[in-house]
Structure formats: structure tokens, C-alpha cells
Amino acid sequence: MKQLVIASGKGGAGKTTLAAAFASIVKNAVFADCDVDASNLHLIFHPEIKERFNFKGMDVATVDHEKCIMCMECKNSCRFDAITEKIEILPEKCEGCGVCEYVCPTDAIKMVENIAGETYVSSSRFGWLVHARLNIGEEPSGKLVSIVRNKAKEIAEKYGKEFIIIDSSPGVGCPVIASIGGANLVVVVVEATAAAIHDMKRVMEVANHFKVPYVVCINKYNINEEKTKEIENFCMDNGIKIVGKIPYDTVVTEAMVNGKTIVEYDKKMAELIEDIWINVEENL
Numbered sequence: 181m182k183q184l185v186i187a188s189g190k191g192g193a194g195k196t197t198l199a200a201a202f203a204s205i206v207k208n209a210v211f212a213d214c215d216v217d218a219s220n221l222h223l224i225f226h227p228e229i230k231e232r233f234n235f236k237g238m239d240v241a242t243v244d245h246e247k248c249i250m251c252m253e254c255k256n257s258c259r260f261d262a263i264t265e266k267i268e269i270l271p272e273k274c275e276g277c278g279v280c281e282y283v284c285p286t287d288a289i290k291m292v293e294n295i296a297g298e299t300y301v302s303s304s305r306f307g308w309l310v311h312a313r314l315n316i317g318e319e320p321s322g323k324l325v326s327i328v329r330n331k332a333k334e335i336a337e338k339y340g341k342e343f344i345i346i347d348s349s350p351g352v353g354c355p356v357i358a359s360i361g362g363a364n365l366v367v368v369v370v371e372a373t374a375a376a377i378h379d380m381k382r383v384m385e386v387a388n389h390f391k392v393p394y395v396v397c398i399n400k401y402n403i404n405e406e407k408t409k410e411i412e413n414f415c416m417d418n419g420i421k422i423v424g425k426i427p428y429d430t431v432v433t434e435a436m437v438n439g440k441t442i443v444e445y446d447k448k449m450a451e452l453i454e455d456i457w458i459n460v461e462e463n464l
């Protein structure tokens with residue numbers, strides 16, 4: 181089983197568009213939406229949830245005010261300013277370190293499990309999708325990405341699927357590291373914009389670190405031909421394969437608005453994405 185990651189140095193570069201487009205073409209895959217902070221593959225997949233699981237985040241402190249004698253030990257010991265003058269815990273600031281529980285002389289503080297969101301295994305017209313939803317205020321984490329990836333692997337093994345296609349978080353933080361580590365190939369989606377090469381290099385550095393090979397797909401290449409040339413030159417100088425170039429076209433937005441992939445929506449785009457997939461598969 182091969183794991184393909186669609187990544188980009190910043191959000192909005194078009195990686196979800198490409199991941200969804202592959203869904204229309206690659207029939208033997210499980211899809212994993214690891215962009216857990218802004219997951220949106222489900223808007224195109226229209227999945228039917230078959231299984232759901234609670235995602236446990238960090239434990240958080242809770243106070244039993246009946247036992248509290250307002251000694252302020254906990255507040256003075258909390259390095260994250262997560263406890264107010266009235267000894268209320270601010271869950272969004274609590275880092276779950278447990279120091280307050282340790283210092284409390286009356287046992288008024290307990291660390292409790294925090295359900296930070298849910299993960300889902302869903303069926304769709306493109307097959308299986310594993311995705312997640314974080315509760316409001318919860319931070320995206322590498323742990324959640326790993327849970328989504330592991331579940332996708334489990335499903336792929338169970339149903340004998342050949343590929344896992346991962347829509348990664350953007351950027352280079354923990355969720356991206358958790359998306360890329362151990363994969364077989366990364367498609368770095370890059371737009372022809374001023375910061376493009378910088379963003380692209382950052383993702384490549386993560387891939388290099390984990391020794392995962394990568395290829396490049398240029399999105400909206402026709403909005404700035406000069407920048408596209410710069411990306412092409414960079415890739416050529418560094419022996420990086422460009423698997424395709426997607427033009428700026430209003431059909432991309434129209435397809436999204438209609439809850440469809442660009443392959444389903446537009447014949448020319450379908451041909452282009454098919455060629456890109458052939459190039460990707462050659463490198464997988």
C-alpha cells in the first residue's frame with residue numbers, strides 16, 4: 181500500500197482541490213483528510229458517517245470550589261496564566277501540566293479527560309474517507325493527524341486498497357510533520373505567487389528530513405508566468421519533477437460551490453488531472 185501526501189506551504193494553494201480531483205480518478209484508494217484545522221474534503225465527498233470516535237486531547241484542570249480555600253497556590257504556580265483570581269480555569273490556556281493539582285493543599289483540583297473532537301470513518305461516492313472535527317478553540321495536533329492516518333491505514337488494509345491519499349495540513353507544523361512522516365511521496369502544490377518558492381522549500385525541508393521523496397504541481401500557473409518560470413527553474417536545478425500545471429479557471433470555484441470535483445465538473449480539467457495522476461503514479 182502506497183501513501184501519497186498532498187501538501188502545500190500555506191493554506192489555499194489548491195491541495196484540497198487536487199486531492200478531491202484524484203478521488204474521481206483513483207478508484208483503489210482510501211482518503212484521509214489530515215487538514216484537521218480546516219478540513220473540507222467532506223464538502224465535496226458528501227460522506228456518510230459509518231463510525232465515529234471521540235478524540236481525547238490533553239487533560240484539563242477542574243476545580244471543586246467547595247474544597248477550595250482560596251490560598252492561591254495554584255494560581256501562583258500556573259506558568260500558563262490559566263487560573264483566574266476567582267480560581268476559575270481557562271480551558272483554552274490550560275496546558276494540562278498538572279502542577280495546580282500537585283500544589284493544591286485541599287485536593288480541590290483534579291485533571292480530567294478533555295474530548296477535543298471526533299474522528300470519522302465514512303463512505304462516499306469515492307470510497308472511504310477518514311476525517312476529523314475539532315471542537316471550537318481546540319488546537320490541531322500531530323496526535324489527531326496520526327489517528328486519522330492510522331485509521332485510514334487500517335481501512336486500506338481491511339479492504340485491500342492500493343493507495344492512501346492524504347490531504348495534509350498546510351505549513352510545516354506538527355500536523356504537517358505527522359502527515360508526511362512515513363509516506364511514500366509528497367505532491368507539493370504551489371501557486372505562482374511571490375512567496376511560492378519560499379513556502380515550497382519549507383515543505384520540501386520537512387520531506388527531506390523524513391526522507392520522503394516529492395514532486396511539484398503548480399497551481400494557477402497562468403496568473404504569473406514569470407513566477408511559474410522561476411518555480412520551473414528551481415525544480416530543474418534541483419532535479420525535482422513537476423507532475424503538472426493547473427491553470428487558473430473559474431470552473432475550479434464553480435465545481436467547489438456545486439460540491440463536485442473539478443474532474444466531475446469540467447472535461448478539460450479531467451484530462452489534465454488524469455495526466456497529473458499518471459505522472460504521480462510513475463513516481464510512487
Ligand code: SF4
Nearest residue numbers: 258274275277278280
Ligand atoms: S494544569 Fe497546568 S496549565 Fe492547567 S491550570 Fe493547572 S497549572 Fe495551569
Ligand code: SF4
Nearest residue numbers: 248249251252254284
Ligand atoms: S490551590 Fe487549591 S485551595 Fe488553593 S486556591 Fe487553588 S484550588 Fe483553591
